[in-house]
Amino acid sequence: MTSLIIILSVLLLLIIILQIGRINEITAGLRGEEETEVKNANSNGIWLVIYCAIFLIACFVSAYYYLPYMLGYGPHQAASAHGGLIDNLFSVTLLFTGIVFVLCHIALFWFSYKYRYKVGRKILFMPDNHKLEIIWTAIPALVMTILVVQGLVTWNKVMADVKDGDDFIEIEATGWQFAWNLRYPGADGKLGVKDYRLIKPGKNELGQDWNDTRNHDDFNANELVLPKGKKIRVRISARDVLHNFYLPHFRVKMDAVPGLPTYFIFTPIKTTDEYRQELRKYPEYNIPSDPTDPKSPPKWQAFDYELACAELCGKGHYSMRKLVKIVNEDEYNTWLSAQKSYYLTSVRNTDEDPFKGKNVKIELESKAIELESNLRKALDTSANSGSRTLVLDNIYFETGASTLSNDSEYALNVISKAFTKYPNLKVEVSGHSDNVGEPASNLTLSQERANSVKNYLTSKGANSGSINAIGMGQNRPIADNSTDEGKAKNRRIEFKILSF
Numbered sequence: 251m252t253s254l255i256i257i258l259s260v261l262l263l264l265i266i267i268l269q270i271g272r273i274n275e276i277t278a279g280l281r282g283e284e285e286t287e288v289k290n291a292n293s294n295g296i297w298l299v300i301y302c303a304i305f306l307i308a309c310f311v312s313a314y315y316y317l318p319y320m321l322g323y324g325p326h327q328a329a330s331a332h333g334g335l336i337d338n339l340f341s342v343t344l345l346f347t348g349i350v351f352v353l354c355h356i357a358l359f360w361f362s363y364k365y366r367y368k369v370g371r372k373i374l375f376m377p378d379n380h381k382l383e384i385i386w387t388a389i390p391a392l393v394m395t396i397l398v399v400q401g402l403v404t405w406n407k408v409m410a411d412v413k414d415g416d417d418f419i420e421i422e423a424t425g426w427q428f429a430w431n432l433r434y435p436g437a438d439g440k441l442g443v444k445d446y447r448l449i450k451p452g453k454n455e456l457g458q459d460w461n462d463t464r465n466h467d468d469f470n471a472n473e474l475v476l477p478k479g480k481k482i483r484v485r486i487s488a489r490d491v492l493h494n495f496y497l498p499h500f501r502v503k504m505d506a507v508p509g510l511p512t513y514f515i516f517t518p519i520k521t522t523d524e525y526r527q528e529l530r531k532y533p534e535y536n537i538p539s540d541p542t543d544p545k546s547p548p549k550w551q552a553f554d555y556e557l558a559c560a561e562l563c564g565k566g567h568y569s570m571r572k573l574v575k576i577v578n579e580d581e582y583n584t585w586l587s588a589q590k591s592y593y594l595t596s597v598r599n600t601d602e603d604p605f606k607g608k609n610v611k612i613e614l615e616s617k618a619i620e621l622e623s624n625l626r627k628a629l630d631t632s633a634n635s636g637s638r639t640l641v642l643d644n645i646y647f648e649t650g651a652s653t654l655s656n657d658s659e660y661a662l663n664v665i666s667k668a669f670t671k672y673p674n675l676k677v678e679v680s681g682h683s684d685n686v687g688e689p690a691s692n693l694t695l696s697q698e699r700a701n702s703v704k705n706y707l708t709s710k711g712a713n714s715g716s717i718n719a720i721g722m723g724q725n726r727p728i729a730d731n732s733t734d735e736g737k738a739k740n741r742r743i744e745f746k747i748l749s750f
């Protein structure tokens with residue numbers, strides 16, 4: 251119905267215009283052609299000048315009206331260290347093109363008024379004019395040169411890669427239809443290698459090579475959380491089609507190209523909260539964020555930085571939006587420590603894990619850190635003496651033998667440091683076994699294993715008289731020997747602090 255009304259109205263309008271034209275023709279016939287033409291030319295000329303004035307005023311008023319929403323103006327100053335350079339580039343370009351825009355429009359409309367039809371006015375035919383040609387070629391060429399040179403200088407500054415010894419955090423953003431995967435390097439600060447041939451949907455989205463131990467602590471984040479004031483290098487790649495890694499508030503924008511990794515380096519200089527406080531100063535951001543709910547928080551409070559895909563990559567393109575949070579160093583570290591390694595949570599000891607059933611460095615290291623803190627507590631004179639026995643579940647022997655495996659070094663190094671720190675430390679090292687095999691041979695093996703630990707510690711400087719090594723065999727289980735896990739718990743070395 252509405253479209254029918256619209257079609258009818260347009261038709262009616264056309265008929266009216268047609269009729270006006272015919273009336274004009276008839277009156278021209280009555281008055282004389284020339285008189286009418288002069289009159290028309292006069293009124294056309296005047297209306298064109300009026301239109302030009304209204305148009306230019308509207309341009310400036312609308313620009314002023316939208317100033318608080320435009321990047322680079324009002325509260326939207328760049329939130330990155332390099333952002334100002336890019337804003338400056340836009341401002342200089344806008345200045346030149348703005349001058350040309352205003353002057354051209356004034357000239358265009360003024361000329362159509364000034365040189366409107368007049369009785370007896372002759373048209374000047376000018377085939378060419380060298381001087382004019384030179385002027386209107388030289389000025390744009392000069393302006394273009396200034397813009398291009400400034401652009402190149404800015405590009406080289408913004409795109410300079412990190413140098414050896416630079417302090418920076420490297421993360422990775424991989425785009426696909428339709429999501430971003432954000433990968434952080436974990437505690438080692440290094441992203442592990444990946445290979446597209448290893449990609450397995452739902453199991454290994456990036457194709458991370460689990461043989462590379464640098465992958466073991468990498469984690470994927472749902473939001474881009476970054477600390478203020480730290481240099482960030484983003485590795486950008488795509489898995490299917492072209493995407494674009496765009497952080498508008500940081501003036502970061504780079505294509506994500508399948509098969510061709512790109513990068514962008516930037517330093518956030520405003521936390522999310524600081525940016526919100528800037529917005530708060532503007533009345534435009536003090537209205538409810540949800541226009542239908544007057545009780546919703548004001549716009550400034552609902553503001554968040556965002557990551558978008560700025561390439562029209564398909565119909566789900568819009569859903570590639572992710573939240574970006576810039577926080578202080580402390581908050582960042584708290585967030586970091588709450589993140590879980592993808593390998594340890596989803597790959598470890600599955601069929602995908604090349605280290606299935608074996609120790610991995612990351613676990614050995616975290617067990618060593620745990621032991622260090624337990625040992626510190628055990629040697630704390632203010633703590634009660636009940637906690638002076640430590641169960642060492644991270645000392646490993648070769649199967650059925652008393653030879654220490656290399657993986658034991660993580661735990662033994664922690665222990666030997668205690669002997670250096672406390673020269674009077676006296677301990678009892680006891681070996682325990684599960685109930686598999688003969689009790690007598692279990693007793694012998696546990697004694698030999700305790701001896702191995704003692705020998706290792708004395709080789710690292712501990713006094714042999716301060717360590718009493720004993721074998722307990724299967725006599726003191728701490729878990730149920732009927733399950734595999736229970737047996738594993740029972741095969742252990744205990745470290746009892748006698749005095750220090």
Ligand SMILES: [Cu+2]
Pocket residue numbers: 425426492493494559560561562563567570
């Ligand atoms: Cu995309």
